[in-house]
Amino acid sequence: MNQVPAPHAPPQRTLMGPGPSDVEDAVLQAMARPTLGHLDPLFLELMDEVAAMLRQVMGTENRLTLPMSGTGSAGMETVFANLLQPGDAALVGVNGVFGTRMAEVARRCGAEVVEVKKDWGQAFTPDDFVRAAAGRSFRVLALVHAETSTGVWQDVSGMREAADGCAALLALDTVTSVGGVEVALDAWGVDAAYSGTQKCLSCPPGLAPVTFSARAEKVMQQRTQPVQSWYLDLSLIARYWGGERAYHHTAPINMLYGLHEALRLTLLEGLPARWLRHARNGAALCTGLQALGLELPVAPELRLPQLTVVRIPEGVDDARVRAFLLNEFGLEIGGGLGPMAGNCWRIGLMGAASRRAKVELCLQALQAALADQGHPAA
Amino acid sequence: MNQVPAPHAPPQRTLMGPGPSDVEDAVLQAMARPTLGHLDPLFLELMDEVAAMLRQVMGTENRLTLPMSGTGSAGMETVFANLLQPGDAALVGVNGVFGTRMAEVARRCGAEVVEVKKDWGQAFTPDDFVRAAAGRSFRVLALVHAETSTGVWQDVSGMREAADGCAALLALDTVTSVGGVEVALDAWGVDAAYSGTQKCLSCPPGLAPVTFSARAEKVMQQRTQPVQSWYLDLSLIARYWGGERAYHHTAPINMLYGLHEALRLTLLEGLPARWLRHARNGAALCTGLQALGLELPVAPELRLPQLTVVRIPEGVDDARVRAFLLNEFGLEIGGGLGPMAGNCWRIGLMGAASRRAKVELCLQALQAALADQGHPAA
Secondary structure (H helix, E strand, C coil): CCCCCCCCCCCEEEEECCCEEEECHHHHHHHCCCCCCCCCHHHHHHHHHHHHHHHHHHCCCCEEEECCCHHHHHHHHHHHHHHHCCEEEEEEECCHHHHHHHHHHHHHHHEEEEEEEECCCCCCHHHHHHHHHCCCCCCCCEEEEEEEEEECCCCCCHHHHHHHHHEEEEEEEECCCCCCCCCCCCHHCCEEEEECCCCCCCCCCCEEEECCCCCCCCCHHCCCCCCCCCCHHHHHHHHHHHCCCCCCCCHHHHHHHHHHHHHHHHHHHHHHHHHHHHHHHHHHHHHHHHHCCCCCCCCCHHEEEEEEEEEECCCHHHHHHHHHHHHHEEEEEEEECCHHCCEEEEEEEEHHHHHHHHHHHHHHHHHHHHCCCCCCCC | CCCCCCCCCCCEEEEEECCCCCCHHHHHHHHHHCCCCCCCHHHHHHHHHHHHHHHHHHHHCCCCEEECCCCCHHHHHHHHHHHHCCCCCCEEEEECHHHHHHHHHHCCCCCEEEEEEECCCCCCCHHHHHHHHCCCCEEEEEEECEECCCCCCCCCCCHHHHHHHHHCEEECCCCCCCCCCCCCHHHHCCEEECCCCCCCCCCCCEEEEEECCHHHHHHHHHCEEECCCCCCCHHHHHHCCCCCCCCCCCHHHHHHHHHHHHHHHHHCCCHHHHHHHHHHHHHHHHHHHCCCCCCCCCCHHECCEEEEEEEEECCCCCHHHHHHHHHCCEEEEECCCCHHHEEEEEECCCCCCCCCCHHHHHHHHHHHHHHHCCCCCC
């Protein structure tokens, strides 16, 4: 009666989509280490080390820095659910999927959301927020540092002043930026940020690092209503991650082993060296794609080195190209989202995948895929 | 400047607390397999197999059956956040930590909660709910099948009729029961249930299987307000797990490899054989504990075979015993929660840990720990 499938035997892909990215073998092996209890003294030590390393990669000394037990989107919801109460107002930059999602999440937290809109593929200036605020106060000003849907690298300078101008906490989506380009939350005056593990940290998906400034903590302490999500309530979770070690939920032990190892590898490489590696390989990819005659819709100065958006040439079948890459080269690239669905690809060079050899593999594979459809690339 | 800790090298413990439980090596090795993209056709196949196996271990044919990307408590919140809207009423059985948590989560979803209270260590009868309902209607009647805080095994028979009596959906916490004792959701008329991976399925923590009946799906479709949690909104997640494969969040790929293998091992053993193994080892543990002169506060007919609560003898230091077990025997047992904190231990025999050899190890270790404190056990 019971039907039992065979063991799953996934092949080794080259992951050059928008995430998950390639994972180093050391990280995979760390995840296979023996499970400890979530209150085991040796596990508590690991938690402290993970928090300390997260502070380094996020450029912050914030006390309240920890990985939430969910994926990046759970990190996003953690920020809004803890900072916003019904009746609060939020000013949210929307120029892609993840800005759109932030606005939606904030609305579901009962906030009044003012969206600051920009075309997909464009970036914001601080003045965009100042004008949209129109002299009003907001609880939170939120924007995306690295828009995974468009490949746009948002400059954060001047945003602290824009937030101050409307009395707001500054919140930043750093899902795709941490580990790939500089993230300096304290220097930028960011009050709350969330990230993911499966992008430039090259750990499998499943955890969402978050961090909150002392000012943000104060806002949370002054809440008059409980956080609507019990699972994401930082006032409870901080008691487990802090000195008290009070049980909240059972932490995802083996995922944390993986993140610990991924953070170690990141810091052993050194953050500036890692950013430089991403910059060089991203530039090489852009050069190669243009040499193939492909168009890059994002302006050069806004391009994320870890995620490049490419226009699909007229007459080329999106799905057929991606299936060709996957089947013939074991190579995954991403399709477009929203208005870019069907007319753009997204090519990631994140973490362990940001290697010159993978740039060349991708260019050769794309050339073959285009030739397969009779498209005269290069 | 960067401080990089050494690789984490967790020792092999014997996990006989309330979860996480011991994990088979095959499951750990599965988690270390190469990461696939969350839209890779081979990963989509794995998702279908995981859902099919979850239906088997949960005793249901519900279409909407999937693992949520969080731990067991995220599963709890998924059930209440999707079934309840502000203004709804919920009737919740509270006889331990997890009933208490259900009531709190339901309140945070904006529901009016009527708590049906019973002493910790006791079980409910259907009549308890009928009387508490007092003729009113409720959206949900919720109770815990296996109370991890007390070790009580709740009989679910008659609860469908109690729920019908107040026009309610029947929701069940099966975190600690699935894979350890019989779970027959369809036969019992359960409309919504959630579980965890780190108990009797012997997979590391990080996923929360949930399942919903057609009737529960209809209630969700008739909502007039969006689910307050975007991350846990099943109307969106079902589009990824269903045929459409629409992107919602990046699934925790390698955790799902682990769950796939853990479910395979569970079904290869066979559910009735697995329940019998848990029953036999649980009984052997109880006999051995009583032979040591230890008291079991839960009535014999209510004892969960996978989780035994033991009274700490007068004059014995709780923390010192648990540290002794961990340091001298590599053995983890759990402390008490709530009113049982400091005066009870919780000993789990879950999944891979439910072995006769581990029963004997635990009894010998406890005897040594008690002797270490001059307590004349046995």
